[in-house]
Amino acid sequence: MKTRMAESMHGQQLTVPVSERDHIRGSLRAPKTLLEYGDYQCPYCGSAHRIVTALHQRLGDRLCFVYRNFPLTEVHPYAEQAAEAVEAAGAQGKFWEMHDLVFENQDALELEDLAEYAATLRLDMRRFTSEIEGGTHLARVRQDFESGVRSGVDGTPTFFINNVKYEDSDDFETLLAALT
Secondary structure, eight states, rough: OHHHHHHHHOOOOOOOOTTTTTTESSSSTEEEEEEEEETOOOOHHHHHHHHHHHHHHHHGGGGEEEEEEOOOTTTTTTTTOOOOOOHHHTTOOOOOHHHHHHHHHTOOSSSHHHHHHHHTOOOOOOHHHHHHHHHTHHHHHHHHHHHHHHOOOOOOSEEETTTTTOOOSSSSSHHHHHHO
């Protein structure tokens, strides 16, 4: 009972805590953590990407940004494949570079497009293609999705600030105020 009351008063809690398993920009020791459950094909996530980039530039080492996959496959047919491609790039140490490229090119997320972005990043293309075709990173994408469902995510983007679901506007100024 006390937990439910705390959740209703302070927002829903993140059920899977941020850890070294996550994709992190910044330090886990930063005073504020902003976690996004996002979909690479979602236009609102594309807008949020620009806002989060600006927030990270403004707050620097005071912000830890975490991204988790939440592909809405029923409305965005390329979202899961894009998430897998970003994870495959991450396996080669280029998660954030691919993450940014995919968000900057949301209208071009077919396999050929994703392979072009991977080539631009000088990834091992044989490995990249093999991992995409073999579904190597699909389990990771789906684990992120399931953790989002358990945390009350029902759309994208959904943010959590210091493990509490953020329910206010996701414009730059409002998010900045919540983070400072």
